[in-house]
Amino acid sequence: MELRHLRYFVAVAEEGSLTVAAERRLHTSQPSLSRQIRDLEYEVGAPLLTRSVHGVELTLAGKAFLDHARLALSQVEAAREAARRAARPEKPAFGLGFLTGQEMDWLPEAMHVLRDQLPTVDVTVTSEYSPALAEALMRGRLDLAFMRRELDATDLVFRTVTKEPLLVVLPSDHRLAAGENVELQAIAGEPFINVSDTAPALHVVIDDYIRKSGLSITNAHQADNLAMAISLVASTRGFALMPRYALNFLPWSVVGRPxxxxxxxxxxxxxxxKANTSPTLGLFLSKLDTLIGRVANRSR
Incomplete structure (x- = not known):
């Protein structure tokens, strides 16, 4: 009895047809498959399949044999995978996360920091909302993330890499778009697009700034992400306050002004x-100041 006999038998049992199993699963001829099944039945010493007008059906012996055949095939696959891992040990992994959009500025320099480790470390990159990045760090799915300071993530350590000024984002043909900057009072009465709770840290900063300005600005819409906010600015002819990195994504119809x-x-x-002991994380953090300097110099 050979492994191919087991694979052929399982394919026929699952398809319920010698012809379908031969053509779709095994890519062999139906007569050849029939011979393989007969050889298997000879080895087992009992008929495993019966033919009917509906195809083939398992005998009682076939039903008993099927579970064991599947188990044997799965054990073979597990053995093969174990051998492969032993022959080629898996690289350690390093999960790197980015607040969606920030990877444009920070990923190239992050990979520069890790360039000497890339042959020996599998680096994965994730782009997400900041709260989702915090959860991934808490659960050990990420090692480090460029994100916001999430107050509820008490087991995380944060180090500031930059302070981003917020810009006024408005339609490119708006009456204030031609100026070098925008006075908030001059636009306060127009539709305001705020962020939703998907960006809690940014929401707090915007609300606090509007409160301190003393202006009467009410939300016309709330956007769940950067693309939605930009679309709402363009379609409603309103305005939004967005971090400077949003400039990387503005279409011709929308502009950002200080x-x-x-x-x-x-x-x-x-x-x-704080409990992460990854050597790659330690290396990254040791070069963080250099990374910040490289990004700052490139943006000048």
Whole structure:
């Protein structure tokens, strides 16, 4: 009895047809498959299949044999995978996360920091909302993330990499778009697109800034992500306050202008779990200041 006999028998049992199993699963001829099944039945010493107008059906012996055949095939596959792992040990993994959009500025330099480790470490990159990144760090699915300072993530350590000023984002043909900056009072009465709870840290910064401005600004819409906010600005002819990195994504129909006066800022941080002992994480953190400097120099 050979492994191919087991594979052929399982395929026929699952398809319920010698012809279908031969053509779709095994890519062999039906007469050849029939001979293989007969050889298997000879080895077992009992008929495993019966033919009917509906195809083939398992005998009682066939039903008993099927579970064992599947188990044997799965054990063979497990043995093969174990041998492969032993022959080629898996690389250690390093999970790197980014607040969606930030990877454009920070991923190239992050990979530069890790370039010497890339032959020996599997680096995976994730783009997500900041709260989702915090959860992934807490659960050990990520090692480090460029994110916001999430207050509920008490087991995470945060290090500031930059303070991003918020810009006024408005339609490119808006009456204030031609200026170098925008005075909030001049636009306060127009539709305001705020962020939703998918960005709690940014929501707090925006609400606090509007409250301190003393202006009467009410939300016309809430956007779950950057693309939605940009779309709402263009379609409603309203305005939004967005971190500077949004400039990387603005279409021709929308522009960003600095806030006149002292703009509000929001921290971009790297976060990691305080119990994470990954050597790759330690290396990354040791080179963080160099990374920050390279990004700052490139953006000048």
């Amino acid at each position: 806030v006149k006066g002292t703009p509000p800022t929001i921290d971009l941080v790297v976060g990691y779990h």
